[in-house]
Amino acid sequence: MREWLLEGVVLSSGYVVVAALILIFVFVGKEALPLVTSAEVHEEVSVGSMIAPTTGPVWQPVAEVPKYALLPLFIGTLKVTLVALLIALPLAVGAAIYTSEFAGRRAREIIKPVVELLAGIPSVVLGFFTLMVLATWLQDSFNYRFRLNAISAGAGLALAVIPIVYTVAEDALSAVPQSFRDGALALGANRWQTAWRVVLPAAMPGVFAACVLGFGRAIGETMIVLMASGNAATLSWSPADSFRSFSATIAAELGEVVNGSAHYHVLFFLGALLFVITFLLNLLGLWFVRRVRSRLEGRVRKEAGA
């Protein structure tokens, strides 16, 4: 009887989470749909005119003739996500390798909780820190023309991405059976070779999953980008220029719009777009993890059979 009850609780909490996710998507999709279907909205904007605008690649939603070009926002989002991942992934995975393979027990017991604590810092605080300290410091070091740019925002964003990637990657590395390390060391590999050539490949599915999670966080993070990006919707690919991202655009503009206006639907369309991008990337990540895992297992089996 009690077991039945517990099972029911666990099962229903699982379904609630899934249902919430589906409902969110349905809601966002429903609010974005008029962009495709409503003739009234089409007088102002359509999906086609967002991708290939006749008024030039400009994002000026509050104007006599509102201009909703996706391109500048897309470039901005991609730019900052790339910068953030290029900074965060090597650092986070490196730190994870260090704590799981090289650090002594005491060092690990200090480093792991401290990095994980970083995940608890509200992104507003990270954004403010980036805006006040990091941006100035980077500008002074590299002499950027724009103080708020993709490098500074990306660096701030990396602070939010690192703990997530680190935690998941560290768990994956720690979960590699001790026998792998013992075997490698017995065959004459040194610790670095063991870590890089044996443990890391064995933990690759987990480490990759960590990176995908990090990507999701980076592309969706709002507050840091809103505060530290300068929000100028330029077409520049240079990471030293100011930019405007999807998420910051939604945050900055959604408050202004009247329910049901074209601008409102456009912002929900941006939200749906972000959702789809993250979803596709997660799928891709899953597929990649499967492939790596089956390859690894296949190899193990072959070796066992030989």
Next chain:
Amino acid sequence: MRIAFLTLFLTFFCAACSGEARDTDSIITYGRENNSGTYMYFKEHVLGNADFAAEVQTLPGTAAVINAVSKDPGAIGYGGIGYVKGVRAIPVKKDANSPAVQPTLENVVNGTYPISRNLYFYTVGEPTGVAREFIAWVVGEEGQAVCEKVGYYPLAKAAQGSVTANGSKSDGGALTIKGSDTMVIAGQRWAEHFMEKNKGTMIQVTGGGSGTGIAALINGATDICQSSRPMKDKERQQIKEKFGKEATEIAVAMDGLAIFVHEASTVSAVSLEDLKAIYTGQLKSWKALAAKPK
């Protein structure tokens, strides 16, 4: 795979280090996000409804603009006058030949400062009950004194007292006020003083931008909307359709838009025309601005 990653990383690293270098001559423009009344006001009254250049960096809040300008020697920004701290607010000329006017209380209230505006309360229909009492107090002598104390400008004497309490004093009640970030400090002070005098009244003040406040008023989510720009005809229409009543506009204070530059900047004054050229991206260098025929 590894080589591809390394190449990508190196390319990016090189790009990061090779960005356009800082120089003291380029004008770095800062402005407000497009959900703010300040943005709309600047666009309408200074740019003549032209679009902002794409390079204009927009920040959430006047405080953020000031902060950014204070750290950037080549920067220019605009925002509510009540905030100036750590930056220099420069005098503004209506056109190239008119005198430069300092952004002071006097000049804003008497109308000589070229970019000044009214700050408004909006209600659906004539305000009643607690809302009416509160508004009457705000446009009265005490409310105006409070507003001056927190760095906003009071209405000209003739415009004060436009709403009067209609007799019966309600004992308490709740009121929500939402809107302009420029006005949020004034709104909070008014609410605090009013609640102190009228125990039992609960007033909640939040910001979010004038557009947000007006949208909230249309959606029925707030009693009073604070706005730093007049309501558009389309918005009035929406209120009328939804509630069957006209929106009531009450001017409650005045504000000037100050033009901020870095404290070390040598610019002495700027005309509205120059501002338009700067913010639409036609004028990008301080030297060119200084060299313009006076």
